[in-house]
Amino acid sequence: MTRRTWLGSTALQLFGTGLAPQWLLRAAPGESRGKVVVAVFLRGAADALNLIVPYGDRHYAELRPNLAVPRGEVIDLDGFFGLHPQLRPLLPLYQEKQLAIVHAAGSPDSSRSHFDAQDCMECGTPGRRSTTDGWLNRALPARTEAPPLRAVSCTTTLARTLRGTNPAIAVASIGEFRIRDLEAAAQWQSQYASTADPGLRRSGAETFAALSLLETVARSGSPMNGATYPRGRFGDCMWQTAQLIRAGVGLEAAFTELGGWDHHVNEAPQLAARAQELAQALAAFSRDLGSRMQDVVVVTMTEFGRTACENGARGTDHGHAGFMFVTGGGTRGGQVLGRWPGLAAEQLYEGRDLAVTTDYRDVLSSIVRRQYGQTDLASVFPGYTQVGANGLLL
Numbered sequence: 345m346t347r348r349t350w351l352g353s354t355a356l357q358l359f360g361t362g363l364a365p366q367w368l369l370r371a372a373p374g375e376s377r378g379k380v381v382v383a384v385f386l387r388g389a390a391d392a393l394n395l396i397v398p399y400g401d402r403h404y405a406e407l408r409p410n411l412a413v414p415r416g417e418v419i420d421l422d423g424f425f426g427l428h429p430q431l432r433p434l435l436p437l438y439q440e441k442q443l444a445i446v447h448a449a450g451s452p453d454s455s456r457s458h459f460d461a462q463d464c465m466e467c468g469t470p471g472r473r474s475t476t477d478g479w480l481n482r483a484l485p486a487r488t489e490a491p492p493l494r495a496v497s498c499t500t501t502l503a504r505t506l507r508g509t510n511p512a513i514a515v516a517s518i519g520e521f522r523i524r525d526l527e528a529a530a531q532w533q534s535q536y537a538s539t540a541d542p543g544l545r546r547s548g549a550e551t552f553a554a555l556s557l558l559e560t561v562a563r564s565g566s567p568m569n570g571a572t573y574p575r576g577r578f579g580d581c582m583w584q585t586a587q588l589i590r591a592g593v594g595l596e597a598a599f600t601e602l603g604g605w606d607h608h609v610n611e612a613p614q615l616a617a618r619a620q621e622l623a624q625a626l627a628a629f630s631r632d633l634g635s636r637m638q639d640v641v642v643v644t645m646t647e648f649g650r651t652a653c654e655n656g657a658r659g660t661d662h663g664h665a666g667f668m669f670v671t672g673g674g675t676r677g678g679q680v681l682g683r684w685p686g687l688a689a690e691q692l693y694e695g696r697d698l699a700v701t702t703d704y705r706d707v708l709s710s711i712v713r714r715q716y717g718q719t720d721l722a723s724v725f726p727g728y729t730q731v732g733a734n735g736l737l738l
Contacts, residue, residue, distance in 0.1 A: 378596055378639065389662055391605070391650040396426075397427070411659075413426075437626075441676065444681055446680075447681070448682050448683065450645075477509070494512075497513070497515070498599065499601065512597070517584065567632040607659050626671065642670070665698040673711070
């Protein structure tokens, strides 16, 4: 295993490895205000029909006599679509035209396997399971000397989305890098400093300088502008990402995830909890960064949607089309974008699912073009030609 692979595929270790994170020493907080893409994966196949409710389609309530969100509870968006009530924290962003929603979006791949669909979506090559690197890693512009913290995955192991030739790291939590036992740390530092091995001595100095730097970022203060993140892993990751952006360490790409969307049984209360967590975290992130969001785009995706018809256990099974949220970075929000395919029997994909009318790569292509000035989209999404910008970005 190479040093780069080790750094990129595991959470960083604090002491005793002899592998100093030299990249971190060069990542002193500064005034970097580059463009950032934050990819959020909703793992488990989120139910697009109960999150972005097509109440204007009469077949919706017919297909879901028990699961359909009651019309009186739906947060109206445009007279046809509405938000699940637990997504209310996102309504101000939508009304302020900072949030765009793409319905009936997803992968053209027909797989209903979570693992296959997630891998192919993260790679940006649906149906091609031999791809090993991720679309967001390929999207990063080539740099002679890239910022060492340019790509960060808020996961214990590096997400497939960020794997590739551009260096990327997995950091489960900035807080894990704090020097909790100062006396023990001083002893370690003294041992490194007194060793006769110049390489080890240098590694020791860099390791402790790196820890000090991350501790500085971790203590960068509370969320700004009155933002309040939800408790839990996802909220923490969104806050961590905002901290890195504000610290100016050169972050260009970030990845995080929210699981728990596979609701085959008793969907309603489970979906409500996940929707609330998602909405609160996204709204807090936008509020926290304030005007800095002009340089940041957040995009959500899920491997596929759920069946149009509820099952006998008041849940839904694996479907096809999902949805995407896009906010920040000049997004032309306040719209539910994409062609609505309809929920009549003859309009359903394979007679059971919401059909995909917007390839998720079309949305991502617009984002990487806007954020990174990436014109070679064929290298980011091999074998795919962008159909259109879908009106997402200016």
